[in-house]
Amino acid sequence: MKPDLNLRQVDIFRAIVKFGTVTAAAAALGSSQPTITRELLRLESTVGFQLFDRRRQRLHPTARALKLYHAIEEAYSGLDKINSSLHRMRAAYGEILQISTLPTFAQSLLPEAVARLQKEAPGLTVEIDNGDPRNQSPISGFNFDIGLIEGEYDDPTTEVIRLGTFRQVCLIPAGHPLASGDGPLALQDFEDQAFVSLGPNDPYRLILDRMFDAEGVTRRMPVIMQSANGACEMVQRGIGVTILNPLTALGYLGEKAVLRAFGPAPGFVVSALHPVDRPWVDSAGRLAGHLKTICAEARQRLKGLNLL
Template sequence: MRPGLTLRQVDVFRAIVKFGTVTAAAAALGSSQPTLTRELLRLEATVGFQLFERRRQRLHPTARALKLYHAIEEAYSGLDKINASLLRMRAAYGEILQVSTLPTFAQSLLPEAVARLHREAPGLTIEIDNGDPRNQSPISGFNFDLGLIEGEYDDPTTEVIPLGRFRQVCLIPAGHPLASGEGPLKLQDFEDHAFVSLGPKDPYRMILDRMFDEAGVTRRLPVTMQSANAVCEMVRSGLGVSILNPLTALGYLGDRVVLRGFAQAPGFVVSALHPADRPWVDSAGRLAGHLRAVCAETQQRLQALRLS
């Protein structure tokens, strides 16, 4: 079996591909042209095939060499990420809090909660990733101190922190026939109305679809969107009505959008996750407290609007 490449050989190979000549590569590596020429010969002996073709005083990598170069660059990109993370840690004045959240919470719950936390700890650095923390695992590697999800969750690898329980609400374009009236809307009120829906794999979409099917109510679905905020934008543009989580919907109240209650509204649960094997940072607990407070205040607002 042939030996693998050494780190020195990898550096030599990358430099020659990058600069195109042994002379330039040697200068970049602080070496000499004769030394690098010898190292290139040993490198090709190690890999067992030709790496470069000489044309017009330059070295051009072969097809195999380019494949090897791309594999090496992928490895170096991982190192670049490590160094970038190290730079962020050095630049941070204090603690770094990593949050992973569904996009809908990054635009509804988090801004106010983060603002409150920053008033308490102005030196804190918060890194927010818009992704589902449930897609991470001990195998792939948890990369958050606190994760925000919709629904409940049961997994021994994470600690679940309940933040709030709500009921979904109806979004109606201003001037729409369903925009006026007393009391919450019922399933039958949506018969033959244009309905802006979430994607077919969204769990809340599936719950609503089943409810309408069981009630024998037919809706028109002119537009399907992947995010709750995009659904609200479509409703605001008059493309149809919808039923969504109240946290996102409240942000559009009064902006050409009317909110009404829904008699058979499914519940909407907000939870925070903390990896069980990850040390707690003080700011994660404080952020969870602010998130719970914002949820409670939102629930009070919904009750005042008779939407809860």
């Protein structure tokens, strides 16, 4: 049985593939050309097959060598991530808070919450990943201190903190026929209206579709967006109306768009997740507190607009 490669041999092989000549590889490794040549011969003896074709004073990796090189690069990619994480930790003045959040909260809740947190802990470094924290698991490894999701969640691997409970609202272009009136809008009010919808796999899109279909209400859908913020931008430009979470919608209330209540509006819950096996960092608890406060402030604002 032939021996495994050692790290020195891996470095030599990688350098030769990258630079194409023994001389260039030797210079990159701080070694000499005769030494690298000897090591290359030993390397090919170790692996048991030819690694390079010698053509016109250059070394061209064989098909097997390229497969080996790709496997090595994958390993180095993991090492690069480790070193990158280490460099960030060294550069941070204080604690590092890692947040995984749905994109809509990265644009609505988080900016204000992080701003308040930074005033309390100016040396804090916050790293935000726009991904669904529920897609992570104990097997793949949780990579967040706080995760932000919409809806309920029940999993023994995570602690769930309810931040706020709301109802979805209608965002309507200013001057639109549905923009004025008293009381909440009904399903029938949307008959033949241009409606900016979220993507076909969005859970709230599915709920709304079932509601409208059950009442036989037909909407026109000139635009379908994956992003709640993108849907609001479309509404501001007069393309249509939409129904979505109030935290995002409040950011677009103004001269170009108005908010109205929707009678059968689905509930909207904002929750924070914390992996139970991950130690609590002080800033995570503080952030959760600020998020709760901001959600409470949003509820008060919605109450003042008769949208609860």
